[in-house]
Amino acid sequence: MSDQPDENNDLLNNNTDTTAQEPNNTQPEEGSSKKKRKRDRSGEEKDKKKKKRDKDRTGDKKKKKSSSKSDMSDSLKRIATDAVKDIFNQNKEKQFDYVNLILKADHAMRPIWVTPDKHIFLETFSPIYAQAYDFLVAIAEPLSRPENIHEYVLTDYSLYAAVSIGLSTEQIVKVLEKLSKVELEKSVETYIRDATGNYGKVKLILQKNEFFVESQSIKVLEQLMNDSEIKGAVKVPDPVQNSNVDPSGRFLVRMQSTTDTDSYRLAQEVKALTVAAEKNASNVQDGDDEDEENGDGQEDKIKMYSFGIVAEKVGKIKERCIKLDLPVLEEYDFRNDKNTKLDIDLRPTTTIRSYQERSLSKMFGNARARSGIIVLPCGAGKTLTGITAASTIKRSTLVLCINAVSVEQWKNQFKLWTNVDESRIVCFTSTVKEKLPLTGASIIITTYNMISHNRKRSIEGQRIMQQISEREWGMMLLDEVHVVPAETFRRVIEVVKAHCKLGLTATLLREDNLTDDLYFLIGPKLYEANWLDLQKKGHLATVHCVEVWCPMTPEFYREYLTTNHNKRQLLYVMNPNKFRACEYLLKYHEARGDKIIVFADNIFALEEYARELKRAFIFGDTSQAERIEIFKKFRTTTQINTIFISKVGDTAIDLPEATVILQISSHFGSRRQEAQRLGRILRPKGQGKGQNSAYFYSLVSLDTAEMFFSSRRQQFLINQGYAFRVLANIDEQIRNDKDIIVESFKGKAQELTMLAKIKAADDTKGVLEKVKQDPDEVVSQKSRSNGALTLGGLSGGESGLMYQEYGNASRAKKGASTSKHPLFKNRNK
Amino acid sequence: MVNAIRGVLLECDPAVKQFILHLNKENTGSHSGFVIMDLDETHLFVDESIVEYLQEKLDDLHEKSYQFKKT
Numbered sequence: 001m002s003d004q005p006d007e008n009n010d011l012l013n014n015n016t017d018t019t020a021q022e023p024n025n026t027q028p029e030e031g032s033s034k035k036k037r038k039r040d041r042s043g044e045e046k047d048k049k050k051k052k053r054d055k056d057r058t059g060d061k062k063k064k065k066s067s068s069k070s071d072m073s074d075s076l077k078r079i080a081t082d083a084v085k086d087i088f089n090q091n092k093e094k095q096f097d098y099v100n101l102i103l104k105a106d107h108a109m110r111p112i113w114v115t116p117d118k119h120i121f122l123e124t125f126s127p128i129y130a131q132a133y134d135f136l137v138a139i140a141e142p143l144s145r146p147e148n149i150h151e152y153v154l155t156d157y158s159l160y161a162a163v164s165i166g167l168s169t170e171q172i173v174k175v176l177e178k179l180s181k182v183e184l185e186k187s188v189e190t191y192i193r194d195a196t197g198n199y200g201k202v203k204l205i206l207q208k209n210e211f212f213v214e215s216q217s218i219k220v221l222e223q224l225m226n227d228s229e230i231k232g233a234v235k236v237p238d239p240v241q242n243s244n245v246d247p248s249g250r251f252l253v254r255m256q257s258t259t260d261t262d263s264y265r266l267a268q269e270v271k272a273l274t275v276a277a278e279k280n281a282s283n284v285q286d287g288d289d290e291d292e293e294n295g296d297g298q299e300d301k302i303k304m305y306s307f308g309i310v311a312e313k314v315g316k317i318k319e320r321c322i323k324l325d326l327p328v329l330e331e332y333d334f335r336n337d338k339n340t341k342l343d344i345d346l347r348p349t350t351t352i353r354s355y356q357e358r359s360l361s362k363m364f365g366n367a368r369a370r371s372g373i374i375v376l377p378c379g380a381g382k383t384l385t386g387i388t389a390a391s392t393i394k395r396s397t398l399v400l401c402i403n404a405v406s407v408e409q410w411k412n413q414f415k416l417w418t419n420v421d422e423s424r425i426v427c428f429t430s431t432v433k434e435k436l437p438l439t440g441a442s443i444i445i446t447t448y449n450m451i452s453h454n455r456k457r458s459i460e461g462q463r464i465m466q467q468i469s470e471r472e473w474g475m476m477l478l479d480e481v482h483v484v485p486a487e488t489f490r491r492v493i494e495v496v497k498a499h500c501k502l503g504l505t506a507t508l509l510r511e512d513n514l515t516d517d518l519y520f521l522i523g524p525k526l527y528e529a530n531w532l533d534l535q536k537k538g539h540l541a542t543v544h545c546v547e548v549w550c551p552m553t554p555e556f557y558r559e560y561l562t563t564n565h566n567k568r569q570l571l572y573v574m575n576p577n578k579f580r581a582c583e584y585l586l587k588y589h590e591a592r593g594d595k596i597i598v599f600a601d602n603i604f605a606l607e608e609y610a611r612e613l614k615r616a617f618i619f620g621d622t623s624q625a626e627r628i629e630i631f632k633k634f635r636t637t638t639q640i641n642t643i644f645i646s647k648v649g650d651t652a653i654d655l656p657e658a659t660v661i662l663q664i665s666s667h668f669g670s671r672r673q674e675a676q677r678l679g680r681i682l683r684p685k686g687q688g689k690g691q692n693s694a695y696f697y698s699l700v701s702l703d704t705a706e707m708f709f710s711s712r713r714q715q716f717l718i719n720q721g722y723a724f725r726v727l728a729n730i731d732e733q734i735r736n737d738k739d740i741i742v743e744s745f746k747g748k749a750q751e752l753t754m755l756a757k758i759k760a761a762d763d764t765k766g767v768l769e770k771v772k773q774d775p776d777e778v779v780s781q782k783s784r785s786n787g788a789l790t791l792g793g794l795s796g797g798e799s800g801l802m803y804q805e806y807g808n809a810s811r812a813k814k815g816a817s818t819s820k821h822p823l824f825k826n827r828n829k
Numbered sequence: 830m831v832n833a834i835r836g837v838l839l840e841c842d843p844a845v846k847q848f849i850l851h852l853n854k855e856n857t858g859s860h861s862g863f864v865i866m867d868l869d870e871t872h873l874f875v876d877e878s879i880v881e882y883l884q885e886k887l888d889d890l891h892e893k894s895y896q897f898k899k900t
């Protein structure tokens with residue numbers, strides 16, 4: 001780099017040479033700096049950084065103009081200019097040109113930028129960061145929240161959520177305007193008004209086991225009733241039964257008061273915010289304060305009109321309403337619900353953390369319960385949040401989990417945190433079917449599979465299902481709610497009638513983009529925690545994410561280039577350099593006394609690694625007893641410090657003692673999997689070696705497809721604020737480190753034997769393990785890579801979750817025979 | 830008499846060298862392979878006319894591995 005200025009001076013002819021050099025100079029420098037560092041605003045132009053890892057940055061507009069296509073044959077220049085051209089060509093719709101945004105005079109005092117494409121950027125180092133953050137989290141969807149600058153986007157759903165907690169259009173627009181460094185674009189303002197204008201107009205109510213659609217204006221109801229799809233589901237009110245039918249005979253009338261305590265509180269918060277913003281801004285406008293005052297505290301009686309709808313069509317109606325731009329608001333007035341109360345209270349020793357309380361306050365805003373989704377990172381106490389919500393509502397609760405292990409865990413948590421009578425908690429899985437108490441409210445914990453099962457059931461199961469579908473549930477808790485949009489699990493929502501639905505998850509991500517469906521299936525996203533924040537407060541362990549680059553050995557790489565798709569995966573996973581790196585890291589961390597989990601999706605690799613390194617391993621076929629034994633030794637003794645786990649370990653296995661995770665092979669670009677694996681080590685480990693840090697290593701083979709997938713997977717974690725460091729020269733470190741001797745693959749001969757083994761191995765070995773419940777719904781490599789449909793997929797077999805009920809029952813078959821009378825042997829196979 | 834062949838010395842890491850040899854094999858149709866001599870693990874002696882083509886191919890490889898597809 002230092003040579004270049006001299007060169008510039010020597011080149012007397014072309015001026016364009018020197019300016020064309022600039023993109024060159026800046027881009028490699030930027031590439032070497034931290035991956036997601038956002039640059040500071042310079043004057044009126046803005047550099048927006050998108051999710052690209054290396055050299056793709058938007059340059060200054062002036063620079064772009066001057067990077068002309070000179071007659072240089074310098075290929076480096078070519079690469080640079082091509083890259084810049086690519087960005088601008090790809091995102092033609094997206095205007096990166098913000099020269100037209102009008103900067104306010106006191107922009108230095110304000111914390112946010114609002115761009116015409118509805119993105120909002122927040123500076124975390126601003127003095128009013130905290131309040132601005134609260135506000136933005138309430139009205140916009142967070143995209144990326146690293147250390148210094150956050151990025152949010154305004155979407156329909158985020159505004160919907162804002163309205164459902166009580167913010168009004170005026171408030172939103174005013175505060176956004178106040179906080180923004182640039183003048184609010186007209187397009188953005190109209191968008192907000194349009195989006196919020198329609199929300200809250202229509203409500204869905206469940207009363208006496210019947211659903212009603214309610215609204216303040218008859219016109220809106222008429223519009224809904226006349227819609228072709230909703231027409232069929234409407235139930236005409238019977239004037240004899242109901243005394244409060246309106247004159248036209250179509251609607252029921254109800255009087256309602258409008259004390260909205262939650263929106264009052266929020267209005268106060270917002271007012272405080274505007275006052276603070278005004279103090280920082282040089283212009284003080286008195287008129288605004290009065291506007292805020294008038295909005296709240298009115299006590300009025302208004303007429304609410306409603307019509308009944310058929311229960312089974314509720315989901316369709318909600319979907320239809322969203323399409324008509326009139327999303328339904330669902331609120332459950334649990335305090336006045338006549339249903340039987342459940343005697344449940346949190347134990348006095350139970351403490352709720354601040355973020356759990358915030359998330360619940362979003363849910364229980366105005367003395368009513370809203371349905372929705374709460375997103376908290378793994379290990380942050382989602383279960384406790386759900387239990388607290390259930391204890392607040394104090395009605396019958398249905399809890400849905402993904403597998404039998406979770407069911408047990410939830411039951412234990414209920415017993416641990418609350419004083420509910422144990423006989424009131426009922427587990428319902430394929431192996432365990434406890435009896436429901438005859439009278440009174442109860443808590444049923446079961447799995448998604450059990451409810452959405454549409455094959456034949458046992459008599460016991462049938463009876464319990466009947467009781468579930470007949471009852472009116474106060475609350476339905478959905479654990480790991482990101483699996484719900486799958487076709488097989490949607491039915492759950494239709495089968496069960498619940499007043500309030502709360503979805504809990506750590507990762508609201510799916511690779512098939514069905515997450516939007518969750519919003520009308522369950523409700524808006526009420527709260528999403530900030531991982532970095534929680535880490536700072538000590539609720540989550542500090543994680544150091546490292547990506548270790550392992551070059552491919554020449555023979556392996558040769559084979560990789562020439563072989564077919566399946567084998568390729570095997571080759572880059574079994575890369576001997578990766579093996580060595582893995583062994584080195586294992587020995588290094590074991591010496592420090594850490595507990596290590598190694599994840600490997602590919603069974604062939606898992607077995608090879610574990611056997612070669614002589615460590616314990618667990619995969620789908622490992623027996624339950626062996627798993628329990630290994631876990632026990634891992635937790636309590638130093639006999640086992642490392643476990644190799646396949647996909648089964650991705651969810652629901654609780655290993656809080658692990659401090660290091662190594663990832664040697666993974667499931668393509670699944671961000672969810674990456675996040676959940678990280679969740680294994682997020683629990684804070686205050687005791688122990690006095691450090692609260694954890695390590696997450698991702699081993700990738702250079703120059704292979706693995707690099708591509710790895711950058712995609714890390715995207716989610718980077719957006720949460722974790723920076724991935726790259727360890728590029730681990731072989732140097734291995735050579736230099738005298739204490740640890742790496743033994744595997746010492747000579748070429750061993751490498752070649754491994755290569756031969758791989759070549760001889762069955763093609764299917766290259767495929768990943770198929771776990772029964774594949775939350776990502778990506779079952780086969782082929783259908784993902786070509787987008788082609790498999791026959792299984794067309795007939796509903798492979799797309800969607802592979803619903804199979806064989807779980808523990810099939811394992812029992814292998815061992816002792818279940819004693820069944822010959823007459824009933826063929827029942828529910 | 831000494832016979833001198835003109836060429837370009839290529840230095841790279843072992844993995845990329847394999848890639849180039851792979852390309853070489855594919856190209857035996859047009860030339861008889863552009864690699865004149867395989868020197869050692871990290872060095873190759875190639876025909877000078879092939880440099881431009883190699884550059885392109887390496888760019889493609891780089892893009893395939895590192896480029897981040899827009900979701």
